[in-house]
Amino acid sequence: MDAQIISGKEISEQIREELREKVAYLKDRGITPGLGVVLVGEDPASKIYVNNKIKACEDLGLKSKAVILPAEVTEDELLKKVDELNADPEIHAFLVQLPLPKHIDENKVINRIDPHKDADAFHPFNVGRMLIGDPIFMPATPHGIQEMLVRSGNDPAGKHVVIIGRSNIVGKPVAAILMQKGKGANATVTVCHSRTSNLQEIVKTGDIVVAAIGSPRFITKDMIKEGAVVIDVGTNRVEDATAKKGYRLVGDVDFENVKEVASAITPVPGGVGPMTIVMLMKNAISAAYKANNLEM
Ligand SMILES: NC(=O)c1ccc[n+]([C@@H]2O[C@H](COP(=O)([O-])OP(=O)(O)OC[C@H]3O[C@@H](n4cnc5c(N)ncnc54)[C@H](OP(=O)(O)O)[C@@H]3O)[C@@H](O)[C@H]2O)c1
Structure with a gap:
């Protein structure tokens, strides 16, 4: 018998439709979920991933903010951008696209992200919450x-x-x-x-x-x-x-x-x-619900 082909394309489309309703609910209350994406350098695969994430935001009606930094950016400059996104009320969640150039300590950057805005759920706080079965965000x-x-x-x-x-x-x-x-x-x-x-x-x-x-x-x-x-x-x-x-x-x-x-x-x-992208969108939308004390 032929194997069932599990289409991530189709399943992710179903989830997108569910998320459209969640976004509409927020928009009725004057809230637009916002996702920030930080890209450092010119890695071609990373650029494609970032573009796909921004396209998905457009498709679902999320506000997206791309922060594009040169490969030579210093760790301090990058951490400052992370601080700005942590403080930006229009950005409910964001991620820093990995891998980062060798002169930047990835863990230091991940640790600087506000765990309540951690779209990738890579912060040790979120890893711990997931491990004990009480997640805020899921990777x-x-x-x-x-x-x-x-x-x-x-x-x-x-x-x-x-x-x-x-x-x-x-x-x-x-x-x-x-x-x-x-x-x-x-x-x-x-x-x-x-x-x-x-x-x-x-x-x-x-x-x-x-x-x-x-x-x-x-x-x-x-x-x-x-x-x-x-x-x-x-x-x-x-x-x-x-x-x-x-x-x-x-x-x-x-x-x-x-x-x-x-x-x-x-x-x-x-x-x-395609499942990865849609679950990331879900995190951004759920962050907007949580920031406004709403149940998703
Ligand atoms: N579709 C998506 O959305 C998506 C998302 C993330 C990643 N990916 C892809 O998934 C793949 C894995 O990503 P990753 O980030 O997890 O990679 P990674 O960090 O390089 O980890 C690879 C893992 O595979 C193990 N491994 C390597 N060679 C092996 C071998 N010969 N036998 C047994 N185990 C071996 C490594 O073992 P050691 O720990 O012992 O080195 C390591 O644990 C990549 O192709 C990546 O592009 C796709």
């Missing part, structure tokens, strides 16, 4: 993965979820979210990484496999249990002379072959990517 990519599973009829409750990758922005928070006691979670979670022994055997025990490695087509058909659900977070640029841009995006999963054994699988592009 966008991991939250998007949870929504995709639930909305596609693949509830993780009672399932063995194997995550490959332990980064602070994907692997660890996906584990923290899916192991919670509560709706859309209750999974048994295993986290693998580059020092994992017997990776292949462990991945093969996964009812749900989440690949967040950053290595094109790393997860192959022989690693996946028949009927497993496969979530591909990877976005890798591979050269492709036939593509207009000279490259195309592929995931961490060998999609064409893995879909023959999986019961459900996310594509790249059109999978986790």
Whole structure:
């Protein structure tokens, strides 16, 4: 039987429609949610991500504020911009696009963001709140993965979820979210990484496999249990002379072959990517609700 293709494009569109109503409710009360995005330097991928976030704000009727800084900006100058956004009443939430240039301490910048305006939920305060199951904001990519599973009829409750990758922005928070006691979670979670022994055997025990490695087509058909659900977070640029841009995006999963054994699988592009953007929008809108003591 063909695998179910879990379309992040379609699911994110459903969520956008729900968010439009939330924005309309605020606008009726004279409130326009505002999202700030800080971009440092010229990294082409970061520029695309920032543009997509601003486009999503326009689509949903959010005010967006892009702060574009040169790669040579000093740490102090960047921290000053963070302070300004913390104090800006029209900006309910904002993020600093990562990675930052090497001379800037990323943790110092993240720690400076007001946790109540922390659109990415990377501040240690928000990481802690998420871990204890009482979040203010949820990190966008991991939250998007949870929504995709639930909305596609693949509830993780009672399932063995194997995550490959332990980064602070994907692997660890996906584990923290899916192991919670509560709706859309209750999974048994295993986290693998580059020092994992017997990776292949462990991945093969996964009812749900989440690949967040950053290595094109790393997860192959022989690693996946028949009927497993496969979530591909990877976005890798591979050269492709036939593509207009000279490259195309592929995931961490060998999609064409893995879909023959999986019961459900996310594509790249059109999978986790659009979910990340919409969950970020949700954070910005929820920040505007909270700032005005409204229940979302
Ligand atoms: N679609 C989206 O919205 C979205 C959002 C975020 C990230 N991404 C993509 O997701 C991928 C992962 O991102 P990330 O930020 O989590 O990456 P990262 O910080 O580079 O982390 C990669 C993880 O994979 C592990 N790993 C690397 N090689 C491995 C191997 N051979 N065997 C087992 N584990 C291995 C690493 O292990 P160690 O810890 O031992 O080094 C690390 O934990 C990237 O392609 C990124 O572009 C997509």
